[in-house]
Amino acid sequence: MTVFIASLFLPKTIHFTLPGTPPRGSRSEKPQPNPRPAPPERQPSLFQPPSITPPHTPTDEKKPSGLFTNEDGLRVHIPTTTAIGEDGVRAPADRSSPTWGGRLDQPMSRANSPPPPSLIQKARNLHQKAKEMGRAGITQPRTLDRSESHERVFAHANWKIVNADQGNGGLRNAAEAASREGKVGDCTWVGTLGMPTDALQGTQQLQDIQDKLATEHDMLSVCPSDKDFDGHYSHFCKQILWPVFHYQIPDNPKSKAYEDHSWKYYVNVNQAFADVIVKNWKRGDVVWVHDYHLLLVPGMVRKKLPEAKICFFLHVAFPSSEVFRCLAVRKQLLEGMLGANLIGFQIHEYTRHFLQTCSRLLSAEATPDGLQLEDRFVDVVNLPIGIDPVSLSQHREEDEVKRWLDTMRERYAGKKLIVARDKLDHVRGVRQKLLSYELFLNKNPEWRDKVVLIQVALSTSEKSELDATVSDIVTRVNSSWANLAYQPVVYLKQDIDYAQYLALLSVADALMITSQREGMNLTSHEYLFCQDGKISEKKHGSLILSEFTGTSSLFGGNELSVNPWDYRACADAIKKALEMGDEEKEMRWTKLYEAVNHHTGSHWFSEILARLDVVYEQQHRHDQTSVPRLSLNTLVQQYNRTERRLFILDFEGTLVSWGPVNQIIPVSPQRTLDVLNDLLLDDRNTIYVMSGRRPEELDRLFRRVPNLGLIAENGCFLRDCGSTEWTEMADADQIRSWKDSVRGILTYYIERTPGAEIEDRRCSLIFHYKSAEDYESATRQALDCASHINDACEDQRVHAIPMEGCVLVEPLDWTKSTAAQRIFSDLRDRMAPDATHTSPVDFLMVVGDGREDEKVFKWANGLGEEGLVEEVVTVSLGTRNTEATATMTQGVSGVLMALQRLGSIA
Ligand SMILES: *[C@@H]1O[C@H](CO)[C@@H](O)[C@H](O)[C@H]1NC(C)=O
Ligand SMILES: *[C@@H]1O[C@H](CO)[C@@H](O)[C@H](O)[C@H]1NC(C)=O
Ligand SMILES: *[C@@H]1O[C@H](CO)[C@@H](O)[C@H](O)[C@H]1NC(C)=O
Numbered sequence: 001m002t003v004f005i006a007s008l009f010l011p012k013t014i015h016f017t018l019p020g021t022p023p024r025g026s027r028s029e030k031p032q033p034n035p036r037p038a039p040p041e042r043q044p045s046l047f048q049p050p051s052i053t054p055p056h057t058p059t060d061e062k063k064p065s066g067l068f069t070n071e072d073g074l075r076v077h078i079p080t081t082t083a084i085g086e087d088g089v090r091a092p093a094d095r096s097s098p099t100w101g102g103r104l105d106q107p108m109s110r111a112n113s114p115p116p117p118s119l120i121q122k123a124r125n126l127h128q129k130a131k132e133m134g135r136a137g138i139t140q141p142r143t144l145d146r147s148e149s150h151e152r153v154f155a156h157a158n159w160k161i162v163n164a165d166q167g168n169g170g171l172r173n174a175a176e177a178a179s180r181e182g183k184v185g186d187c188t189w190v191g192t193l194g195m196p197t198d199a200l201q202g203t204q205q206l207q208d209i210q211d212k213l214a215t216e217h218d219m220l221s222v223c224p225s226d227k228d229f230d231g232h233y234s235h236f237c238k239q240i241l242w243p244v245f246h247y248q249i250p251d252n253p254k255s256k257a258y259e260d261h262s263w264k265y266y267v268n269v270n271q272a273f274a275d276v277i278v279k280n281w282k283r284g285d286v287v288w289v290h291d292y293h294l295l296l297v298p299g300m301v302r303k304k305l306p307e308a309k310i311c312f313f314l315h316v317a318f319p320s321s322e323v324f325r326c327l328a329v330r331k332q333l334l335e336g337m338l339g340a341n342l343i344g345f346q347i348h349e350y351t352r353h354f355l356q357t358c359s360r361l362l363s364a365e366a367t368p369d370g371l372q373l374e375d376r377f378v379d380v381v382n383l384p385i386g387i388d389p390v391s392l393s394q395h396r397e398e399d400e401v402k403r404w405l406d407t408m409r410e411r412y413a414g415k416k417l418i419v420a421r422d423k424l425d426h427v428r429g430v431r432q433k434l435l436s437y438e439l440f441l442n443k444n445p446e447w448r449d450k451v452v453l454i455q456v457a458l459s460t461s462e463k464s465e466l467d468a469t470v471s472d473i474v475t476r477v478n479s480s481w482a483n484l485a486y487q488p489v490v491y492l493k494q495d496i497d498y499a500q501y502l503a504l505l506s507v508a509d510a511l512m513i514t515s516q517r518e519g520m521n522l523t524s525h526e527y528l529f530c531q532d533g534k535i536s537e538k539k540h541g542s543l544i545l546s547e548f549t550g551t552s553s554l555f556g557g558n559e560l561s562v563n564p565w566d567y568r569a570c571a572d573a574i575k576k577a578l579e580m581g582d583e584e585k586e587m588r589w590t591k592l593y594e595a596v597n598h599h600t601g602s603h604w605f606s607e608i609l610a611r612l613d614v615v616y617e618q619q620h621r622h623d624q625t626s627v628p629r630l631s632l633n634t635l636v637q638q639y640n641r642t643e644r645r646l647f648i649l650d651f652e653g654t655l656v657s658w659g660p661v662n663q664i665i666p667v668s669p670q671r672t673l674d675v676l677n678d679l680l681l682d683d684r685n686t687i688y689v690m691s692g693r694r695p696e697e698l699d700r701l702f703r704r705v706p707n708l709g710l711i712a713e714n715g716c717f718l719r720d721c722g723s724t725e726w727t728e729m730a731d732a733d734q735i736r737s738w739k740d741s742v743r744g745i746l747t748y749y750i751e752r753t754p755g756a757e758i759e760d761r762r763c764s765l766i767f768h769y770k771s772a773e774d775y776e777s778a779t780r781q782a783l784d785c786a787s788h789i790n791d792a793c794e795d796q797r798v799h800a801i802p803m804e805g806c807v808l809v810e811p812l813d814w815t816k817s818t819a820a821q822r823i824f825s826d827l828r829d830r831m832a833p834d835a836t837h838t839s840p841v842d843f844l845m846v847v848g849d850g851r852e853d854e855k856v857f858k859w860a861n862g863l864g865e866e867g868l869v870e871e872v873v874t875v876s877l878g879t880r881n882t883e884a885t886a887t888m889t890q891g892v893s894g895v896l897m898a899l900q901r902l903g904s905i906a
Contacts, residue, residue: 004189004288006289007294008168010167013106013195015159016158109230111226111231154200155199167194168290170387170520177601180602183602183606190219190277191219198226201225224268229265231268236266246317246516246517274301278301281308291316300336309341310342312344313608314350318345318357320353320357334361338378341619344381347553359371363803375624377881379611383607384604386600389529392526397535398499404502419454424467425460425466429514429564431473433564434474436571437489437574440575452490453488453512455489457494471491474491502530510544511527511542512574513546513549514546524549525596539589540585542576542585624887627885630898635898635902644842645843646687647686647845649687649895650853655676656672673702678904687708688823689709694761694762695717715814729819738797741792742765743760746767756768756769766806768806769806769807817859820859838868839869843873844860844873846884847877877892
């Protein structure tokens with residue numbers, strides 16, 4: 001059995017040695033736990049004054065450590081002509097987006113990005129190409145454009161497999177930790193090479209690369225065309241999906257998000273992944289798809305491999321349904337995800353958003369465990385990813401880290417350090433952080449001179465306005481309070497290497513994260529780990545953390561939680577962080593550290609796979625096609641050998657053919673009544689009929705079957721056999737109070753949905769819109785209405801269920817199954833005290849076709865498993881997946897025939 005780990009980028013990429021390029025020795029092919037950071041001298045750094053170590057001009061050798069990446073780890077390529085900030089030149093505010101393949105040792109993309117790149121972009125690309133060709137020893141100024149020679153260069157160059165800088169580092173570490181600990185078997189990665197491949201398409205070179213990756217590294221490479229990849233990644237993922245998932249709806253005038261038709265490229269790349277998986281899949285294999293780049297893959301694989309065991313995990317945040325519904329392709333995306341057996345999210349909030357979104361947009365029924373679709377159940381869980389403490393502690397033992405520690409200790413002696421490392425985009429809240437810090441210094445003069453904020457900013461080529469604003473604030477703060485010996489803000493607009501980063505986390509007194517949205521960023525985990533005092537005398541530092549991060553929901557308020565928009569509160573948090581007593585610091589840190597150690601990457605990895613096994617089993621067992629057909633012969637034998645028989649039979653769709661609820665004329669009413677009466681002639685039989693209808697209706701329908709028991713309104717009312725009195729199971733006061741609130745909401749929607757109506761049952765309310773004038777818009781209203789009720793009335797223990805043509809609002813606490821339990825316990829209470837048997841029933845048959853019947857099946861099967869009832873028969877008529885142990889495909893007439901057969905046995 002193999003686990004396919006499908007993630008946009010493979011953990012490896014290819015380095016080509018072009019003629020004329022000195023071979024690079026720094027990167028080796030042998031697998032390393034993590035890419036080694038470059039030596040510090042190569043990294044420009046503000047920690048050492050330039051006079052001591054002048055920053056090197058970046059060369060093609062300079063590689064910032066691959067452990068720092070944007071949220072996908074994809075390095076943003078900034079053309080050297082517009083090196084942002086350093087020389088005061090800022091990138092023009094154009095559409096420039098992260099591109100890939102900016103490396104000089106890899107082919108250029110042939111994508112002609114949709115929409116066509118601006119002139120500036122083109123100029124830059126040309127410049128870049130010119131440089132590259134120059135380096136490759138080709139001096140053909142007139143063939144600057146994509147030339148044959150360029151391609152031939154790569155098709156014949158020497159190459160080797162190296163660790164990739166880009167990709168999901170958290171996932172990679174988790175997978176490595178889990179396999180190191182022996183928790184998983186074979187894993188095969190499925191992903192792109194992280195470089196343009198058009199230049200290599202169809203060459204032996206590419207074939208060799210793919211073969212070597214597959215055989216030596218267990219990696220299957222997906223090679224979409226450059227155009228597909230660019231449209232997929234730079235456009236659909238980066239300009240539409242990522243912003244929307246982080247609550248930034250791309251609707252500003254500059255955004256080209258909706259013009260570029262990038263959706264089809266997204267589909268193509270997803271299909272390419274699905275095709276590779278399908279081609280390599282063997283029975284029993286697991287397919288685990290990762291993150292928002294590949295939302296459609298589960299559905300595409302499911303289509304080809306209905307049996308496959310598929311998991312999907314979203315690493316970033318999932319937005320509220322209000323935001324998600326802005327996506328034009330919202331349905332396709334959700335349906336793609338729902339191809340999985342198990343869908344995982346980082347935290348509960350995202351799970352809830354997803355369930356709400358599905359029930360709102362797809363009219364799937366959401367339960368706390370997942371989604372009930374027409375024919376399948378999809379489980380949904382939340383489990384946060386974490387760090388790998390083992391490799392982290394190895395890394396920080398390195399000499400590099402120690403050297404940096406010494407440097408920083410010396411340089412910032414006597415100062416308190418607040419550190420931060422963010423990508424410079426709107427979501428990370430760097431501007432808010434600096435403003436809060438400024439406010440803090442304004443309000444607390446005693447701290448000027450004693451505290452330094454070190455902000456590392458990973459720049460992006462876009463968002464130059466933000467860049468300008470942030471630089472202005474830095475200059476302002478600096479010019480207000482800096483002197484020869486003191487600089488209040490150190491603003492480093494360049495990434496630092498991993499050793500420097502670890503050292504920084506270790507010497508910090510506080511870490512400050514003010515993101516406006518963040519899935520599960522592990523920076524704070526790493527910080528807490530580094531604050532254990534093992535390599536630095538500074539320890540138990542404070543954590544100032546935005547309440548909008550996924551991480552904050554794990555930390556139980558032991559961090560200093562802030563709303564990044566509330567500058568005053570942020571400034572107070574800084575003060576608190578700096579002035580907190582050692583005891584409190586230690587107490588808070590200890591709890592946070594426990595949380596970090598509890599949620600490790602390896603635990604996450606193996607736990608998700610274990611859950612997938614469990615839910616797959618469950619779903620499979622309940623799959624209608626794997627539940628056997630009811631065997632009439634066996635049923636007859638079971639019946640014949642038992643003496644105390646209980647039948648609980650659903651009414652609509654089981655004993656009568658389905659018709660609209662308000663037309664209570666069953667198709668062959670007399671036959672049903674005759675069959676029931678026949679069965680009741682045998683006084684060893686007890687029969688209850690359960691229904692969603694009101695008590696009065698059932699009284700009327702069954703007045704010719706005197707000894708029948710009845711369950712009305714899906715379990716809210718019960719009429720015992722032989723009695724004419726109804727027992728109200730539900731708490732009338734509670735019902736009244738929720739009905740008032742729900743009716744208010746329903747009325748609002750009814751007014752906006754011509755032709756719809758409310759049916760007021762005793763314990764439930766139904767919003768009918770079958771006969772609405774505009775069915776489509778009525779459906780939308782109804783789904784909105786259901787999600788509104790589910791949001792607003794959860795505390796009142798009711799829920800709204802969208803169904804075909806109506807929304808049913810009913811209590812959570814009284815169901816058909818609570819009624820069935822009551823019947824069983826009443827029978828038990830009525831057992832003769834000298835009875836020899838332990839149970840009032842030795843035969844229990846439940847037949848139904850609907851959602852509410854499932855709970856009764858489950859309860860009945862439970863009695864069988866516990867041995868309380870000898871013969872339990874649960875039969876489902878529907879096509880849905882079911883808890884029942886048998887199915888029947890002939891519908892109502894099949895049920896009546898079976899019951900008739902039993903009734904004929906004397
Ligand atoms: C966490 O944030 C940093 C800085 O913004 C970023 O480089 C890193 O990729 C993020 N990590 C994840 C898992 O999103
Ligand atoms: C801050 O001010 C100091 C002293 O005036 C100066 O040397 C330094 O370059 C300034 N730094 C920034 C980032 O403005
Ligand atoms: C029921 O059981 C009795 C006694 O074992 C047997 O004689 C009879 O044939 C059975 N009836 C059916 C329909 O199996």
